Amino acid sequence: xxxxxxxxxxxxxxxxxxxxxxxxxxxxxxxxxxxxxxxxxxxxxxxxxxxxxxxxxxxxxxxxxxxxxxxxxxxxxxxxxxxxxxxxxxxxxxxxxxxxxxxxxxxxxxxxxxxxxxxxxxxxxxxxxxxxxxxxxxxxxxxxxxxxxxxxxxxxxxxxxxxxxxxxxxxxxxxxxxxxxxxxxxxxxxxxxxxxxxxxxxxxxxxxxxxxxxxxxxxxxxxxxxxxxxxxxxxxxxxxxxxxxxxxxxxxxxxxxxxxxxxxxxxxxxxxxxxxxxxxxxxxxxxxxxxxxxxxxxxxxxxxxxxxxxxxxxxxxxxxxxxxxxx
Numbered sequence: 001x002x003x004x005x006x007x008x009x010x011x012x013x014x015x016x017x018x019x020x021x022x023x024x025x026x027x028x029x030x031x032x033x034x035x036x037x038x039x040x041x042x043x044x045x046x047x048x049x050x051x052x053x054x055x056x057x058x059x060x061x062x063x064x065x066x067x068x069x070x071x072x073x074x075x076x077x078x079x080x081x082x083x084x085x086x087x088x089x090x091x092x093x094x095x096x097x098x099x100x101x102x103x104x105x106x107x108x109x110x111x112x113x114x115x116x117x118x119x120x121x122x123x124x125x126x127x128x129x130x131x132x133x134x135x136x137x138x139x140x141x142x143x144x145x146x147x148x149x150x151x152x153x154x155x156x157x158x159x160x161x162x163x164x165x166x167x168x169x170x171x172x173x174x175x176x177x178x179x180x181x182x183x184x185x186x187x188x189x190x191x192x193x194x195x196x197x198x199x200x201x202x203x204x205x206x207x208x209x210x211x212x213x214x215x216x217x218x219x220x221x222x223x224x225x226x227x228x229x230x231x232x233x234x235x236x237x238x239x240x241x242x243x244x245x246x247x248x249x250x251x252x253x254x255x256x257x258x259x260x261x262x263x264x265x266x267x268x269x270x271x272x273x274x275x276x277x278x279x280x281x282x283x284x285x286x287x288x289x290x291x292x293x294x295x296x297x298x299x300x301x302x303x304x305x306x307x308x309x310x311x312x313x314x315x316x317x318x319x320x321x322x323x324x325x326x327x
Contacts, residue, residue: 005032005093008086012099013041018050023143028096040079076103100126108133128213137253146257215251228290237289
């Protein structure tokens with residue numbers, strides 16, 4: 001059995017909301033075991049009251065740090081000192097620094113120099129230097145949005161399954177349930193549309209300041225083309241997992257969930273210049289390669305043919321009707 005990495009999860013309460021605690025611990029569990037779970041802040045402030053129940057439920061240790069002077073943040077210093085103490089204790093193999101503050105940039109760099117795996121977490125407003133200093137960086141608001149979408153899809157599937165079962169049971173019950181389920185679907189759709197509209201308005205008002213630090217998809221695209229072109233293999237193909245790990249090493253904030261996907265294969269299929277094939281005995285291994293110019297030309301021609309067929313459909317239907325009438 002492979003031993004899991006031990007992580008120290010250190011949270012800056014001054015720059016992180018209590019609503020993200022579940023996503024923080026769930027995400028770090030994908031990398032290893034959280035042996036240290038500490039959160040730093042001035043708990044005498046009323047703004048920190050929302051953390052109380054959350055910390056008890058998740059067994060996170062609060063560390064009290066008073067603000068010595070107005071306008072100075074003493075929490076950062078306490079968190080950095082504890083991180084160095086944990087580093088020298090040699091009880092962990094990685095750190096999870098949770099903050100949207102660039103003050104932890106030097107700490108992340110120092111931990112990486114000591115061979116630690118550093119996973120950073122923060123909101124989209126996190127400055128680029130802190131993101132670049134981590135091995136990997138996760139956006140908390142993206143994790144929360146992904147979780148909500150997954151829950152909504154699960155609820156819709158559950159509603160659909162239960163509706164189908166009730167439809168097959170009794171006709172009388174079916175007549176009562178169908179309109180209710182239909183209304184629920186409409187309500188969910190309307191809520192989703194409203195949420196999307198609100199998000200769009202919010203992004204326009206803020207000038208997209210929160211997302212300006214996220215790596216643009218065009219940058220990812222250019223990096224993929226460059227990496228695939230540098231392959232020495234005859235077929236110029238690369239294992240999909242290897243491609244994903246290389247992108248993470250080059251761009252610490254790279255996460256397919258940032259771009260609305262849940263699987264790397266679905267994300268890569270967006271790029272029309274890539275070809276994905278399966279290899280191995282059972283076809284479980286997926287490999288990525290660049291399409292040749294002839295393949296791309298063939299696809300363009302086939303797409304044009306399909307467009308022509310779609311455009312000519314009404315004309316052919318009219319011909320058939322006339323033909324049958326003459327008969």
